Amino acid sequence: MPQDDPRALERELASFERLAADISSRFNLLSADELPAAIEGTLQRVVETLDVDRSTVLEFTDTADFVETIHVWARPDVPPLSLPNVKAVPWFLRLLQRGEVVRLADLERDLPPEAAAERAYGRQTGQKSILTVPVSLGGRLVSALSVGTFRRHRDWPEPLVERVRLIAEIVGAALQRRRQELALRASLAEIERLNRRLQAENVYLEEEVRSSREFNEIVGKSDALRLALGRVEQVAATASTVMLYGESGTGKELFARAIHDLSPRAKRPLVRVNCAALPAGLIESELFGHEKGAFTGAVAQRLGRFEVADGGTLFLDEVADLPIELQGRLLRVLQEGEFERVGSSRTMRVDVRVIAATNRDLDALTRDAKFRLDLFYRLTVYPILLPPLRDRPEDIPELVWFFITRHQRRMGRHITRVPRAAMDALQRYDWPGNLRELQNVVERAMIRSTGDVLEIDESLGLNRRRPAGRTGARSLAAAERAHIEAVLDECAWRINGPGHAAEQLGLNPSTLRFRMKKLGLTRSASGTRRR
Numbered sequence: 001m002p003q004d005d006p007r008a009l010e011r012e013l014a015s016f017e018r019l020a021a022d023i024s025s026r027f028n029l030l031s032a033d034e035l036p037a038a039i040e041g042t043l044q045r046v047v048e049t050l051d052v053d054r055s056t057v058l059e060f061t062d063t064a065d066f067v068e069t070i071h072v073w074a075r076p077d078v079p080p081l082s083l084p085n086v087k088a089v090p091w092f093l094r095l096l097q098r099g100e101v102v103r104l105a106d107l108e109r110d111l112p113p114e115a116a117a118e119r120a121y122g123r124q125t126g127q128k129s130i131l132t133v134p135v136s137l138g139g140r141l142v143s144a145l146s147v148g149t150f151r152r153h154r155d156w157p158e159p160l161v162e163r164v165r166l167i168a169e170i171v172g173a174a175l176q177r178r179r180q181e182l183a184l185r186a187s188l189a190e191i192e193r194l195n196r197r198l199q200a201e202n203v204y205l206e207e208e209v210r211s212s213r214e215f216n217e218i219v220g221k222s223d224a225l226r227l228a229l230g231r232v233e234q235v236a237a238t239a240s241t242v243m244l245y246g247e248s249g250t251g252k253e254l255f256a257r258a259i260h261d262l263s264p265r266a267k268r269p270l271v272r273v274n275c276a277a278l279p280a281g282l283i284e285s286e287l288f289g290h291e292k293g294a295f296t297g298a299v300a301q302r303l304g305r306f307e308v309a310d311g312g313t314l315f316l317d318e319v320a321d322l323p324i325e326l327q328g329r330l331l332r333v334l335q336e337g338e339f340e341r342v343g344s345s346r347t348m349r350v351d352v353r354v355i356a357a358t359n360r361d362l363d364a365l366t367r368d369a370k371f372r373l374d375l376f377y378r379l380t381v382y383p384i385l386l387p388p389l390r391d392r393p394e395d396i397p398e399l400v401w402f403f404i405t406r407h408q409r410r411m412g413r414h415i416t417r418v419p420r421a422a423m424d425a426l427q428r429y430d431w432p433g434n435l436r437e438l439q440n441v442v443e444r445a446m447i448r449s450t451g452d453v454l455e456i457d458e459s460l461g462l463n464r465r466r467p468a469g470r471t472g473a474r475s476l477a478a479a480e481r482a483h484i485e486a487v488l489d490e491c492a493w494r495i496n497g498p499g500h501a502a503e504q505l506g507l508n509p510s511t512l513r514f515r516m517k518k519l520g521l522t523r524s525a526s527g528t529r530r531r
Contacts, residue, residue, distance in 0.1 A: 009157065009159070009160070012049065012050065012160065013159055013160065013163055015049045016049055016050075016160070016163040016164075016166075016167070017163065019042075019045055019046070019049055019167065020163065020166045020167055020170060023038075023042050023167070023170055023171075024170050026038065027170060027171075027173075027174040030174070031181075032177075032178040032181040032182055032185075035174055035175070035178045036071065038174075039057060039071045039171060039174070039175075040071060040073055042167070042171065043055040043056070043057065043071060043072065043073035044073045046073075046145075046147060046167065047073060047074070047075065047147070050147055050160075052147045052148060052149050052154075053074060053075050053078045053148060053149050053150045053151060054072065054073070054074035054075070054078050054081065054147070054148050054150070055072070055073055055074075055145070055146070055147045055148075056070060056071065056072045056081055056145070056146045056147075056148075057070070057071040057072075057143055057144070057145055057146075057171055057175070058070060058086065058096075058143060058144045058146065059071070059142070059143050059175055060141050060142060060143060060144075062140075067083060067086045067087075067093070070082065070083060070086065077150075078150050079125045079126070079150075085121070088117055088121060089115075089117055089118045089121055090117060091111075091112075091114055091115040091117065091118055092115070092118050092132070096132065096134045096141065096144050097134075097141055099134055099136055099141065100134070101131075101132065101133050101134070101161060101165075102130060102131070102132040102146075103130075103131050103132075103156045103161065104129060104130050104131075105129050105153055105154060105155045105156065106128065106129065106153050107119065107122035107127060107128065107129065107130065108122060108123070125150070126150050127148055127149070127150055128148075128149045128150060128151070128152060128153045128154075129148060129149045129152075129153050129154050129155075129156075130146060130147070130148040130149075131146065131147050131148070131156045131160075131161065131164060132144050132145070132146035132147075133145050133146075133161065133164050133165045133168040134168075135168050135169050135171075135172030135173075137172060137173065137176050142172050142175060142176050143168070143171065143172040143175050143176075144168065145164060145167060145168035145171060145172075147164065218251065218254055218255070218258060219395065219398050219399050219402045220392060220394075220395030220398055220399065221394075221395065221398070222387070222391075222392035222394050222395045224387035224391050224392045225387060225392055225395060227387075228255070228384055228385065228386055228387060229258075231382075231384045232255060232258050232259055232262070232384065233262065235259065235382045235384075236258070236259045236260075236262035236263045237262065237263060237264065238263075238382075239353055240381045240382050241334065241353070241354050241355070241356070241378065241379055241380075241381045241382070242256075242259060242354075242355045242356070242381070242382050242383075242384060243355075243356050243357070243358070243362075243379050243380040243381075243382070243383045243384070244256060244355065244356070244357040244358075244383075244384050244386060245357075245358065245359075245383060245384070245385045245386065246357070246359060246385065246386030246387075246388070247359050247386075247388050247432075247434055248359050248433065248434065248436070248483075249389075249433045249434030249435050249436035249437060250386040250387070250388055250389070250434045250435065251386060251434075251435050252317065252357040252359075252386060253272060253315065253317065253357075255384065255386060256270065256272075256313070256315040256317075256355045256357065257270055257315075259313070259355055260312070260313040260315075260353075260355070263313070263353070265311065265312050265313055265353060268309070268310075268311040268312030268313070269308065269309060269312045269313075270309075270312060270313045270315060271305050271308050271309040271312065271313070271314050271315065272315045272317060273286060273287060273305050273314065273315070273316055273317065274317045274318055275316060275317065275318045275319055275320075275321045275322045276317070276318035276321040276511075276514065276515070276518075277318075277511055277514065283322065283323065283326060284326055284329070284342055285298075285302065285304065285342050286304060286305060287304050287305055287306060287326070287329075287330070288304040288306060288329065288339050288340070288341055288342060289301070289302050289303045289304030289306075289307055289341040289342065290302050290304075290341055290342035290343050290344075291341050291342065291343035291344045292343075293343065294341070294342045294343025294344070295342070295343070298342075298343065301341075304339075304341065306333060306339060306348075306350050306352055307348065307350060309350070309352045310350040310351060310352060311351055311352075312352065312353070313352070313353045313354075313355060314352050314353070314354050314355070315355045315356075315357070316330075316354060316355070316356040316357070317356075317357050318357065318358060318359070319356040319357065319358050319379065320358040320360040320362055320365055320371060321518075324370065324371070324372070327371065327372045327375045328372070328375075330375060331372065331374060331375045331378060333350070333352070334354060334375075334378050334379075335378065337349055337350055337351060337352070354379070356379045362376055362380070363376075388431070388434055389431040389434045389435060389437075389438060390430050390431050393427040393428075394427075396423070396426050396427045396438070397418075397423055397427075399435065399438060400418060400423065400426060400438070400442055400454075401418075403438070403439050403442040403443065404418075404442060404446065404454065407442070407443055407446060408446065411443075411446055411447070413446050413449065414452055415446065415449060415452055415453070415454050416452040416453075417452060417453050417454070418453070418454045419453065419454070422445075422454060422455075422456040425456065426438070426441070426456070432483035432486075433483060433504075433505060436505070437504075437505070440503065440504060440505075441456070442454075444499070481519050481521070483505075484501075484505065484512075484515065484516065484519065484521060485521060487501050487504050487505055488501050488516075488521070488523075490504075491504065493523045495509050495512055495513065496509050
C-alpha cells in the first residue's frame with residue numbers, strides 16, 4: 001500500500017498538490033453552469049490519484065440538516081451512491097454536521113456500536129475504507145468530499161487528509177459560489193418577471209383610464225337592486241367564481257368591480273377582457289399571452305391577462321362568446337391555476353379569482369353544445385342576476401341626477417330642475433338599453449337644454465314604450481336583437497356620427513358592427529332589415 005512506502009506516499013502527495021493547484025486556477029474561470037461537469041472530472045482525477053474506487057461530493061441544504069445534491073464518480077464495478085443511501089447512515093451524517101472528519105481504515109473494525117446502519121451498509125456494498133472531510137463556510141456546513149475503497153483496506157495518514165481537505169475546500173468554495181450565482185440569477189429573473197408584469201399592468205391601467213367608464217357608483221335603492229347588492233356582499237370576501245347575468249347595459253362591470261373592491265384582492269388589479277369584442281384568433285393570446293415568434297406579428301413576449309391579474313381578479317365579460325376550442329383551456333386555469341403561453345411549453349401558475357358575465361342563455365348554449373357543460377358548472381358557482389332598469393323604475397330619478405351631476409361641468413351646463421312630466425316619461429319608458437341608454441338620453445337632453453331645466457321630448461328616443469303584455473321572460477338575445485333593430489331603423493341604418501345608432505346604443509361603431517354580424521342583422525337593398 002502507498003502508506004507503507006514513503007516514496008510512494010510522497011509521490012501521491014505531490015500529485016495531489018498539483019491537482020489542487022490545477023483545479024483552483026480552473027474553477028475560478030468557470031461559470032455556474034460549467035461547474036457540475038468540472039466537479040465530476042475532478043472526482044475522477046481524485047480516484048485515479050489516490051487509487052481509490054469512489055469519490056463523492058455531498059452538498060448540504062442551507063440549514064445543513066439534509067444532503068441536497070450528490071456529485072459522484074466511481075469505477076465501473078462499484079455500487080452507485082444515491083440520496084436514499086446517504087439518508088440511511090445517520091451516525092455518519094451527525095459527524096459531518098459537527099464538522100468532524102470521518103476516517104475509517106476498516107469499516108467493520110473501526111465503526112462504533114451506535115453506527116449499526118453504517119456497518120450494515122458496508123457489509124451490503126462491500127465497502128472497506130472511507131475518508132470524508134466536511135467543509136464549512138461562514139460557520140455553516142456547505143459540502144463534504146468523501147473517498148472510499150471497495151477492493152482493499154487502506155489507511156489515511158494525516159498529510160493525505162490535509163491534501164484531501166484542500167481539495168474539499170476548493171470544491172466547497174466553488175459550490176458556494178455556484179449557489180450564490182444561481183440565487184442571483186433567480187432573483188434577477190424574478191425582478192424581470194415582476195417588471196414585465198408591472199409594465200403589463202401599467203399598460204392595462206392606462207387603457208382603462210383612456211376608456212370611458214359609464215359610471216363609477218352603483219346608484220339606487222330599489223328592492224331589486226338591494227337584492228343583487230346583498231348577494232355581492234355575501235360572495236365578495238370568498239374566492240368563489242361568480243357569474244353575473246344581466247341584459248346589456250345593466251352594469252355588469254360595475255358589479256364585478258364592487259365584488260373585487262370588497263374582496264381581500266382589492267389591492268391587486270381587476271383586469272377586464274371582453275370576449276365578444278376580440279377576434280377569435282386573438283383571444284387565446286389576450287388571455288394567456290404569447291412568446292416572441294409564436295406567430296406572425298409576435299415581435300416580443302407578451303403577458304396575458306391571467307398573468308397581469310395574478311393575485312387579483314379577472315373579469316370575463318360576454319364569456320358566452322368565448323370560442324369552444326378555448327373553453328377547455330379556461331376550465332384548466334379555473335381548476336388548476338395553470339396554463340401555457342402561446343408558443344411555449346412552460347407551465348405558468350397563477351392565483352386569479354374569475355368573475356364572468358353574460359347576457360345570453362348559457363343553459364340553451366350548453367344544450368346546443370356551444371358551451372361546455374363542465375365550464376358552465378365551474379363558472380356558475382355563485383350566480384347573481386342584475387335587474388334591468390325597467391324592473392327598478394323607482395331608481396330612475398336618482399340615476400338621472402347622478403348623470404346630470406357627472407356631465408354638466410364638462411358640458412358647461414347648470415341643470416337645477418327636471419320637470420315632473422319629463423321624469424314621469426323617463427320612468428314609464430321600457431329602457432331596453434338599460435343604464436347605458438338612460439345615460440345617453442340624459443346627455444342628449446343636456447345638449448338640448450340651454451337653461452337650468454332639463455328638456456326632454458319624444459325626439460330623444462322615448463317613443464318606444466313597453467308593449468302591452470310584455471314580460472321579463474323574453475330572452476336576452478331576443479331583447480338585444482329587437483333593441484338594435486329599432487335603433488337602426490330610427491337612424492336609417494346609419495351607424496357612425498352624432499346621434500346615430502352607435503352613439504344611441506352607447507357602443508363603439510366597430511363593436512356594433514360585430515354585434516350586428518353576430519345577430520345576422522343586415523340591411524336589404526330596399527332599406528328594410530333582414531336576418
